[in-house]
Amino acid sequence: MNNFIHKDYRFCVKVEYNNSVKNSAEKMIDSLEKHAVEHENQFVSGLPGMTATALKLTPDKSYNWHFDNCKWTFSKKKAMFTELKRSWTHVIYLTEGAPLELGNLKFKEEVSAPEPDKIIARINPKPGLGVIFPGFIAHRVHPDITGTRWCLVEFHTNLTYKDFNESTYNRAKEIYFNEYSRRFSISPR
Numbered sequence: 001m002n003n004f005i006h007k008d009y010r011f012c013v014k015v016e017y018n019n020s021v022k023n024s025a026e027k028m029i030d031s032l033e034k035h036a037v038e039h040e041n042q043f044v045s046g047l048p049g050m051t052a053t054a055l056k057l058t059p060d061k062s063y064n065w066h067f068d069n070c071k072w073t074f075s076k077k078k079a080m081f082t083e084l085k086r087s088w089t090h091v092i093y094l095t096e097g098a099p100l101e102l103g104n105l106k107f108k109e110e111v112s113a114p115e116p117d118k119i120i121a122r123i124n125p126k127p128g129l130g131v132i133f134p135g136f137i138a139h140r141v142h143p144d145i146t147g148t149r150w151c152l153v154e155f156h157t158n159l160t161y162k163d164f165n166e167s168t169y170n171r172a173k174e175i176y177f178n179e180y181s182r183r184f185s186i187s188p189r
């Protein structure tokens with residue numbers, strides 16, 4: 001399955017490749033396995049000097065639709081940004097595994113993030129592959145996890161990160177939320 005990013009979101013969802021991570025992935029996983037701690041629906045680990053959190057998913061541990069920096073309040077029909085201020089989410093894969101999916105908003109029920117009716121990006125993990133996207137975009141790891149899936153996740157609180165800036169972030173927010181705001185009178189603030 002190929003990676004896919006909807007044309008309307010290619011300016012704010014970036015896939016990159018890190019050969020250094022690819023070449024050291026097995027060694028990193030060996031170290032991470034020694035320190036992995038079960039936490040809710042995942043295993044969490046880290047390495048000295050590393051700012052990212054290492055996440056391990058297995059067939060019995062998955063990540064359903066969620067946001068990294070806002071929560072959906074069904075009763076108010078409003079996406080509320082949290083105090084976490086996670087502007088950009090940066091995921092770097094250490095293994096292959098179930099794809100990361102980013103979806104549009106479909107406001108029907110009160111959950112962490114509503115299940116979308118359209119996938120706007122699907123990224124298939126492989127060692128060294130990274131993806132960066134705004135933390136307010138609903139996303140999940142596809143539930144078809146057949147083996148162990150390791151990745152590094154880092155949240156960036158600054159609106160300027162790598163090739164992105166405040167203008168990119170605000171444009172992404174405008175496109176992502178306004179498509180639904182016009183139909184449902186929903187506020188992204």
